[in-house]
Amino acid sequence: MNRVITERASFALLWICGVSLRLTVLAVPPVISMIQRDLNLSGTEIGLLSGMPVVVFAIVAAPGSSLVARMGVRGALICGLLIAAGGTIFRIGAANAWQLYLTTMLMSVGIAIMQPAMAAAVREWAPERSAFGTAVYTNGLIMGEIIPVATMLPLVLPYFGGSWRLAMGAWALPLIGAAVTVAMLAPKSAGNVVPKQA
Numbered sequence: 097m098n099r100v101i102t103e104r105a106s107f108a109l110l111w112i113c114g115v116s117l118r119l120t121v122l123a124v125p126p127v128i129s130m131i132q133r134d135l136n137l138s139g140t141e142i143g144l145l146s147g148m149p150v151v152v153f154a155i156v157a158a159p160g161s162s163l164v165a166r167m168g169v170r171g172a173l174i175c176g177l178l179i180a181a182g183g184t185i186f187r188i189g190a191a192n193a194w195q196l197y198l199t200t201m202l203m204s205v206g207i208a209i210m211q212p213a214m215a216a217a218v219r220e221w222a223p224e225r226s227a228f229g230t231a232v233y234t235n236g237l238i239m240g241e242i243i244p245v246a247t248m249l250p251l252v253l254p255y256f257g258g259s260w261r262l263a264m265g266a267w268a269l270p271l272i273g274a275a276v277t278v279a280m281l282a283p284k285s286a287g288n289v290v291p292k293q294a
Contacts, residue, residue, distance in 0.1 A: 106229070108281075109221065110214070110218065110233040110236065111239075112278075113177075113214060113233060114232070114234065114235065114236025114239075115236040115240035115270070115274075116274045117210055117211065118237055118241045119244055119271065120207070120264075120267045120268070121149050122240070125146075125245065126245060127248060127249075127263065128145075131145075131260060135190070135191075135196065141193050145196065145197065145200060148197060148201060152201055152204035153207065155208075156204075156208035157212060160172070160209040160211065160212045164209075164213045169221075169282075170279075170282040172210070174278055176206045176209035176213060177274050177275035179209065180204075180205075180206025180207050180268075181269075182202065183199050183202030183205070184264065184267055186199040187199040187264055218230050248263060
């Protein structure tokens with residue numbers, strides 16, 4: 097019975113973390129015109145804002161893997177989630193393009209730490225069902241791309257009185273919740289340090 101509970105919890109955690117990989121990134125496109133108007137951004141600056149997360153993902157991927165090796169899967173995921181949440185919250189106060197870029201970079205660093213940790217989480221949390229575990233977190237990732245795009249304009253933005261800053265910042269809350277959930281429910285083996293690759 098304990099194994100069944102642990103397995104179900106592991107798949108739930110994989111899905112939750114998968115969702116968290118894209119929530120804060122895809123919250124931007126629905127309100128991009130508001131951001132451009134309020135911060136007086138040019139088309140080039142908007143393009144830079146949109147492309148920045150992908151660049152950061154590529155740059156931080158290798159250091160992120162090293163962090164997983166040092167902190168373990170559980171620690172790296174919590175660290176990545178909290179960094180991404182912090183960057184998302186700081187975006188609320190961005191008064192110009194450069195502040196928005198810096199906070200977006202911080203958010204992206206957190207996600208970039210999480211991405212290599214997810215592959216390690218599958219191996220560690222679901223070693224006997226790794227293919228299914230990969231499918232679960234991939235499903236979560238896809239849902240994390242759909243949810244903010246589908247809900248930002250009709251639900252989240254009106255709830256915050258049309259403020260794109262507060263609406264974007266609100267997406268930090270699921271990440272904080274995911275970090276708490278991982279800290280509480282991640283299998284004990286996830287706290288062990290993953291050995292470095294030769």
